[in-house]
Amino acid sequence: MRVFDMAAVHAALPWPFLIEALREAHLGPVPSSEVVVQSDPAGGEAQFVTLPGWAPGGPIVVKMVGVFAKNAALQPPQPAVQGLVVLFDGTTGAPLLAADGAAMTARKTAADSALGSVLLARDDVEDLLIVGAGALAPHFAEAHLAARPSLRRVTVWNRTAARAEAVVAQLRAKGLDATVSKDLDGAVARADVVSCVTMSDKALVRGELLRPGTHLDLVGAYLPTLREADDTALSRGTIFVDTRINMKGGGDLAQAVTSGAITWEAVKADLFELVQGKTQGRTSANQITVFKNNGGAHLDLFTASALSRTLG
Numbered sequence: 001m002r003v004f005d006m007a008a009v010h011a012a013l014p015w016p017f018l019i020e021a022l023r024e025a026h027l028g029p030v031p032s033s034e035v036v037v038q039s040d041p042a043g044g045e046a047q048f049v050t051l052p053g054w055a056p057g058g059p060i061v062v063k064m065v066g067v068f069a070k071n072a073a074l075q076p077p078q079p080a081v082q083g084l085v086v087l088f089d090g091t092t093g094a095p096l097l098a099a100d101g102a103a104m105t106a107r108k109t110a111a112d113s114a115l116g117s118v119l120l121a122r123d124d125v126e127d128l129l130i131v132g133a134g135a136l137a138p139h140f141a142e143a144h145l146a147a148r149p150s151l152r153r154v155t156v157w158n159r160t161a162a163r164a165e166a167v168v169a170q171l172r173a174k175g176l177d178a179t180v181s182k183d184l185d186g187a188v189a190r191a192d193v194v195s196c197v198t199m200s201d202k203a204l205v206r207g208e209l210l211r212p213g214t215h216l217d218l219v220g221a222y223l224p225t226l227r228e229a230d231d232t233a234l235s236r237g238t239i240f241v242d243t244r245i246n247m248k249g250g251g252d253l254a255q256a257v258t259s260g261a262i263t264w265e266a267v268k269a270d271l272f273e274l275v276q277g278k279t280q281g282r283t284s285a286n287q288i289t290v291f292k293n294n295g296g297a298h299l300d301l302f303t304a305s306a307l308s309r310t311l312g
Contacts, residue, residue, distance in 0.1 A: 001097060001098060002311055003098050006100040008099075009107060010103055013307060013310075015114065015146035019114050022108075025305070027276060029055075030243070032056075033245070035050075036051075046069075048065070048066050049066075055301055058301075060301075061087050061304045063085045065101045066081070066083055067081055068081075069199050080135060083102070085098070086098045087307070099304065106139045107303060111303070113143065113217045113291065115147070116215075116291035116293065117193060119271070119275070120289040121147075121289070123150065126151060126152045127151070127152070127190055127193070128195065129188060129190075131194065131204055131205065133163035133164045134198070136197045138171055141154050141195075144193060144195060144217075154176055155191065156179075156180055165180050185206060185209055188206065189209045189211065193215045193217065194215070196219055196220060196229065199220055200226060201225055201226050203228065203233075205230065208232050212286035212288065213285050213287065213288070215288075215291070216229060216237060216288065216289065217293065221251040221252045224250070225251055227251045227252055227255055228252055234261055235256070237289060237290035238283075238289050239268060241269075242293055242299070244270045246294050246295075247267060250294055252292060
């Protein structure tokens, strides 16, 4: 069994390779998957999540991760999501590889949204806005840039400006044109692609500010109590999700449905339907597209399978 540490995972899964691997994986059937969430028995905010997934006739994955939102405030900071991903042979049950959970989560989550950009963003997008400056932020910037080579500029906004400046420094060190914005509304109004990677419990993106043709990528609101975009953003946009299986668990869509701004029928398609050509994605240059990245064990399975291909 091969073990991949954090550096090995990132090195083995360059964005173009992983985005294409996810696209190819979505041509097949939806794997069986589960989500088991355990909350801190001491009453804290931390959670431990176990996600098993099994492809028909294919491999098995088990992802085991802790979600500790306060890790960013530690000195030195640690990723909020840490753990392990293990891939097993679907015929014998033998373990094939184990990989760093934080790196695998970063890679598969960003590539998921990047595939959404490939399928839904305009071909001529130039300005990317990253909302949030946690551990995932630089990965999302790089993944979207790989998905849409027309992107020229990256703007990063965060409630704590110093963290946004740290992300921008990372991106500039790689030769990217990146700047910090202290004005979220102004940055949203200028952006062609808005990617939200936060743990916010209040809507940050005001839908009235989205320009026609904008692609809005919502990632962080994985619980019903979290929110990244307001009702106007959801009602103005054409909504897509990565999978319909767990789309009702995230706050952006669930809260908009509860308020009556949208219904669940407003979700036009998921990635399986888009990749397989069952539903058309963007239909005009002025259309606002909204992609809700829900995650799930199937994506861990696809990413771990892609990693196994690098073993030779």
